[in-house]
Amino acid sequence: MTDRGNEPDRPTLGIIAGGGDVPAIVAAAAAASGRQVCLFPIVGEAGKGVEVYPHHWVRWGEIGRLFDLMAREKVGDVVICGAVNRPDFSAIRVDLGAVLSLPKILSFMVGGDDTVLKNVVRFLEDRGYRVVGAHEIAPELVGGDGDLTRTKPSRDALEDILRGSEASLLLGGLDIGQAAIAIGGRVVAVEGIEGTDELIGRIADLRKRGRLKASGRSGVLVKRAKPQQDLRVDMPTIGPRTVTAAIEAGLAGIVIESGRVMIVDRLETIRLADAGRLFLRAQAFAEGTSFQ
């Protein structure tokens, strides 16, 4: 889409692309800044929309082909973005590159998500690529600072924000989860591996069963990055589904950490929040938040 030549000191930006609107936003931002881009959408994950940019479809497991293509396209920096289903490695057709790398690839799967992603980054860096975060190319992907909705947090919500952020920082420090929900000044639910959508669903469930009094709309979901999280490849995310779930659970709002949580489908996310009178705020958290 960009017909400007690549600047000699700026290698092509390669975008290994999963689903959703993020890869196209990154590509557009890079192209708008005059940068040469080439997408590598993953078959079965990415949407057709990315085909407006220079691209080569790749399949899970075509590691050798991917590296050949990246070399041919003079890719230097790589963004890995978009939603993917964690691949079922037993079903993947592996090419020669993958076979040679297989022990390394299998080792990706050992440990928590953080370990997998760290290994992917190291694998690319070992081959001379620089891994860049989607938000570094397209800062509009992350919540900036302040209220994103017309709906604003009430005074009661401020205490919930504080409690929720304390809890989520501690959880993150232990590599457990990124989110917590506080209601009435008390943390009532904390995220493990079930993920944010199910965390919110738990509140809806507890309220339905009367185990949490549903005194009008109250409670705040706080989501933040783990202190050690590598935001280049593992950015916490919210989107329309998060907002819909929060409204169904009777929450008053969502707070995300400023600059460190991605909003997918941003316009729709904010529209849905305002339509449901849910506030959405991006807020910086001091690392040294006190815990009493």
Added chain:
Amino acid sequence: MTDRGNEPDRPTLGIIAGGGDVPAIVAAAAAASGRQVCLFPIVGEAGKGVEVYPHHWVRWGEIGRLFDLMAREKVGDVVICGAVNRPDFSAIRVDLGAVLSLPKILSFMVGGDDTVLKNVVRFLEDRGYRVVGAHEIAPELVGGDGDLTRTKPSRDALEDILRGSEASLLLGGLDIGQAAIAIGGRVVAVEGIEGTDELIGRIADLRKRGRLKASGRSGVLVKRAKPQQDLRVDMPTIGPRTVTAAIEAGLAGIVIESGRVMIVDRLETIRLADAGRLFLRAQAFAEGTSFQ
């Protein structure tokens, strides 16, 4: 049941009793040590079994009557024990004592469970009663130290125990929950207000849906008291239901904090665990457990 006279310097032990076997165990232990006891079983909560001891049934809300009865029975120390359903205050018939105390009673309900219980203790202490923990009268109620089952933790389980205990300590410090589950050296679920049974149920659910690989029996539930928890009135508890849920969730074992977690229906709990090849261990945790 005891026909020994009350020693002059040892006032009668009053037992305000909810359901389950704990009130009778406390009464038996006190009586066995030659102490005069009087139970105040709560209608709708306590079982008929306690009627073998001197007792007066009381209803939720009969605060005035309870204090009259305790004075008449020369109660000095009070144990509050047994399972209760959190009362629906709107449905309670209040007597004169309760009416006079109503603002105070309503204030019990503000804040987390800890606050409620602290207020109950203060309410009794303000009236000259000494509040004593069930486990101080009947130490056999809490897990002592070591393996309680014939089934022992495997080497893999030791890492899960460590991770789970780190997480549960942090959660407790924030007054969030008392339990965490670690599998494969990683904390995967942490307790909020949903309680331990539902925490375990989450693992069963994640495994059923394939979101957690169920590679045989693995994973450990760690349950401990919060650092600031008032064990006299708010002792963490496990029992047969916990064990059954843990087996259904495919966990390998349960670790409770030594001396600070109550086992209700102890014999049945241990029998069920061994029958299901689940280990059950009571273990002291250093307060200063390091977090990295």
